Amino acid sequence: MSREIKQSLPAVTLAAIGVVYGDIGTSPLYTLRECLAGHYGFGVERGAVFGFLSLIFWLLILIVSFKYLTFVMKADNSGEGGILTLMSLAGRNTSARLTWVLVIMGLIGGSFFYGEVVITPAISVLSAIEGLQIAAPSLDTYIVPLSVLVLTLLFAIQKKGTGGIGKLFAPVMVLWFFTLAVLGIRGIWINPEVLYALNPKWAVDFFIQYKAVSFFALGAVVLAITGVEALYADMGHFGKLPIRLAWFSAVLPSLVLNYFGQGALLLKHPAAIKNPFFLLAPDWALIPLLILATLATVIASQAVISGVFSLTRQAVRLGYLPPMRIVHTSEMESGQIYIPFINWLLYTAVVLVILSFEHSSNLAAAYGIAVTGTMVITSILSCTVAVKNWHWNRFLVIILLVVLLGMDVPMFSANVLKIFSGGWLPLLLGFLMFIVMTTWKSERFRLLRRLHEHGNSLEAMIASLEKSPPVRVSGTAVFMSRAMNVIPFALLHNLKHNKVLHERVVLLTLRTEDAPFVHNVRRVTIEQLSPTFWRVVANYGFKETPDMEEIFHRCGLEGLSCRMMETSFFMSHESLILGKRPWYLLIRGKLFIALSRNALRAPDQYLIPPNRVIELGTQVEI
Structure with missing residues (x-):
């Protein structure tokens, strides 16, 4: 050597x-x-x-x-x-x-x-x-x-x-x-x-x-x-x-x-x-x-x-x-x-x-x-x-x-x-x-705090859905969740407007660690929350780019088999509205809205086929 x-x-x-x-x-x-x-x-x-x-x-x-x-x-x-x-x-x-x-x-x-x-x-x-x-x-x-x-x-x-x-x-x-x-x-x-x-x-x-x-x-x-x-x-x-x-x-x-x-x-x-x-x-x-x-x-x-x-x-x-x-x-x-x-x-x-x-x-x-x-x-x-x-x-x-x-x-x-x-x-x-x-x-921190202020418990909601489920449809639904133990906004809106739930639901959180690279052994952790709900946490270093195909491959190795073309990805799309602010925060808010509009969408970030993505929009005041 x-x-x-x-x-x-x-x-x-x-x-x-x-x-x-x-x-x-x-x-x-x-x-x-x-x-x-x-x-x-x-x-x-x-x-x-x-x-x-x-x-x-x-x-x-x-x-x-x-x-x-x-x-x-x-x-x-x-x-x-x-x-x-x-x-x-x-x-x-x-x-x-x-x-x-x-x-x-x-x-x-x-x-x-x-x-x-x-x-x-x-x-x-x-x-x-x-x-x-x-x-x-x-x-x-x-x-x-x-x-x-x-x-x-x-x-x-x-x-x-x-x-x-x-x-x-x-x-x-x-x-x-x-x-x-x-x-x-x-x-x-x-x-x-x-x-x-x-x-x-x-x-x-x-x-x-x-x-x-x-x-x-x-x-x-x-x-x-x-x-x-x-x-x-x-x-x-x-x-x-x-x-x-x-x-x-x-x-x-x-x-x-x-x-x-x-x-x-x-x-x-x-x-x-x-x-x-x-x-x-x-x-x-x-x-x-x-x-x-x-x-x-x-x-x-x-x-x-x-x-x-x-x-x-x-x-x-x-x-x-x-x-x-x-x-x-x-x-x-x-x-x-x-x-x-x-x-x-x-x-x-x-x-x-x-x-x-x-x-x-x-x-x-x-x-x-x-x-x-x-x-x-x-x-x-x-x-x-x-x-x-x-x-x-x-x-x-x-x-x-x-x-x-x-x-x-x-x-x-x-x-x-x-x-x-x-x-x-x-x-x-x-x-x-x-x-x-x-x-x-x-401003991103403020936005996430607003999105998660509904206060509903993820565990309680899953238990309620398992006990009294809405109409179930075949396939796998992946809801991108920015934080663990928080109900994804897209899941709430899907239940509110579509009143259906897929037979298997995956709550996916992507985390960036304080390290340049993450070993493949620690790439994906899977937890079954209920008979039909799963939590997947994918860990990446700050010099790595997340790839959904790789995440699915790692999930398959851990026993959670997912196929890209048989999975629907539900994502929330926020239309931002400025609330009352001091003038200097008003300028910052306008800059954040402009940056958000031109930011790369999640499907493009994580290499998800566009025909597998469903975006649910909502207006959020920041």
Whole structure:
């Protein structure tokens, strides 16, 4: 067994390089250029170059290597990671009030991800294609159209699934990181003095020399760690060891070499600040490097798009977003999904961002608020998990939290200044997503409470129906029940209006557990409530999609044989009416009604043939 693991580890590590590190791996395209381009009152000066290189190096060590790879990745839910997973873990052993606070923080972190993800593909692809300015200056006007074309093709092929193109990810990204390292070594060879910047003294001297300006410059340094949340979010796909191995063996050395190579070039030729990444290459390599950079940024964008799909499915299953169409693009890998609505909504937003900002430098001025905000939230939630779940010493965890926030809060504060230069965009998008998620969760809860306030006892009703049954018809009726021990609304309306009951009645409840996956042994539990009434509870993880055929198959194995084409599914359809509310709750109610009207219907969610479904409607005031 250990031999199989050893053989598979290199392959999984290569795959992790291809998917996990696409975003942070393309940061050298623009990071050092933005740091030294003159936005902060200083240009390519020796102290500034050494200071920025030292800051970038120690951010990669402290934030990525120490915080995320060593500490945060310890917090996993059956191997899965991500901000919503961390939120769920943090709230397990806390009081109701603290759990509510942690949930709000987790939702803010998830909303920030939606806001920042619009900028990531735009800045990555734009910065790669801007290499045309060096290779062929006359083609400068084609940069924006070419960027839109590349991203259009990327979003268009999402419905085909990433399995096929995914096989190209690892080789291309391995070649990319090898190229980063070679270019960096070439630059360092010109001016080895640049390696002195590994000493943290230069970072300290940078703050002393440039004082307040150095604090504002942290807003540019944070570009070096874009995509750091992907390390944690993609943990479930690759595992901790391959992600850590990929970082320390390939990604980190390549990034450090390239940044320091660019720094050496700038010390020798300050005019290279126009585009130090592409000018680090010899003239004959510009076109191949431009093509490779474009491929690498497409892969980085793909990883972000897949992350949005994964986060959206998780939010839907946990009840924070309305049900929507989710297409599985692979029969072998459950993580490969495609969500049409999210795909084209994201595409529209990305294209509008490119057309509005036009240059990667303009986007860099808007980037960072959301990602650093998420970093602050991650520190708080992970330290909560350390105290409540792992039972670490509280005093030591407080010290750890102070250290982590001592890195995160200054970077967040420095990026807050970007609000007026475009940073309002990710904040606005994140705020809108937060409103949508909290509205759906809270209003859905209010609706279910209204539906179940009739107070009738399920056991008493079943006993009454068995004692004095209405007209019985042959076949099986399945009534979808949102909660156990509650009479389904559709059952009440069927008895009230049709005055008949099938010879076998199944009350089916679908539950989403606080785990990514549920073992097949625990998938379905069956309880016979009376001679003709059965209760079936189907359990799914938040990364799984319920399938009625599978549920029926599991029921058959447990002795309750059901055939899809001989079963009628009764479902309630609520027409929502707004009651009297304050104006702010009125707006939220209208939003909830709009979301409900456009939500995916239960038959489509659970793959039930339309001709087997009977919907019974009712008006409900909310």
